Amino acid sequence: MARGRPSRAAVYARLDAALDELNSRLGGLPSPEEANFVWRDIWYLEAHHSTALEGNTLVIREVELLLERGRAVGAKPLKEYMEVKGYGDAAQWVYGQAHHRDGWRGRDLVTLAEIRQIHRTLMEPVWQVAPHPEASPREAPGHFREHDIHPFDGGMTPPSWALVPAKLQDWLDDANRTADKLRSNVPLAEVLAQVHNDFECVHPFIDGNGRVGRLILNLMLVRLGYPPVIILKKQREAYLSGMQRADTGDYGLLGELLARAMIDNLNRFILPSVAGPARLVPLAALVSPDFSLAALRQAAQRGRLEAYRGSDGHWRSTRKAVEEYSRTKGRRTRPDGAR
Secondary structure (H helix, E strand, C coil): CCCCCCCHHHHHHHHHHHHHHHHHHCCCCCCCCCCHHHHHHHHHHHHHHHHHCCCCCCCHHHHHHHHHHCCCCCCCCHHHHHHHHHHHHHHHHHHHHHHHCCCCCCCCCCCHHHHHHHHHHHHHHHHHHCCCCCCCHHHCCCCCCCCCCCCCCCCCCCCCHHHHHHHHHHHHHHHCCHHHHCCCCCCHHHHHHHHHHHHHHHCCCCCCHHHHHHHHHHHHHHHCCCCCCCCCHHHHHHHHHHHHHHHCCCCHHHHHHHHHHHHHHHHHHHHHHHCCCCCCEEHHHHCCCCCCHHHHHHHHHCCCCCCEECCCCCEEECHHHHHHHHHHCCCCCCCCCCC
């Protein structure tokens, strides 16, 4: 049968297996102290793509220099640098909270104070150079909107501003039941899709709701022991379509996008960090500039790369085996006397 795009059910099953491998066999997410470079790379990439989804035009190298060294290179509007600076600061705060908040287990997964802090940290840098033109002083960063929002594409209308505090409290009550929902038969990714979309439907702030919503989702994910998600700028149309479908109660499209994003982060950043050189990991976690996934799979199938095919049909190998394969690749033993 011809290969095609995996079904949604197959993507969900792949995510479940990858998370089980991470938590049961590899000891879970690394802390920032254990793998600072991993979280730094996620931080850069997230700040780039999450702001790009909202129209920011800084390229990844400009983002890295801005966040790492505080250097604004290029000739972009100051507002764009401040958007990235604010997002970087907010993401750094989120990951610090997610890893080091003492005693959060058994308490709320996310709090109102944290939501307001995320918005304040995210928006204050850009607000200093380009405040929202319609905002009153009471709608500054960290404060709820006092304007009604026009209907979104697709027809969903956020609640009247006077209802925001009550609606956000309803959302918090539901979001803090996420761990209980994960014990149901609803796929993990679709539970997360509902939580994320419901926040965006409240739209509590006059600006920055999409970025805040994605940061809150990652705060919750890391606290639950899951990798954060990065929705790429090239996925913008699929993301918006998924949100529109979710507005009607269909969380499948958005859930699949989130599942794929978690798998990508696991394979690109997390698994290579937590697995030692002799630890078996999926081939996707061993991809490098030298070897694509297809090349590793072909080498495994031909017996040139030491690898093992599990009962789930997926190949696994080790960094050590790939290094050995790299050293011996291309060598050929010739018969005596061959020219």
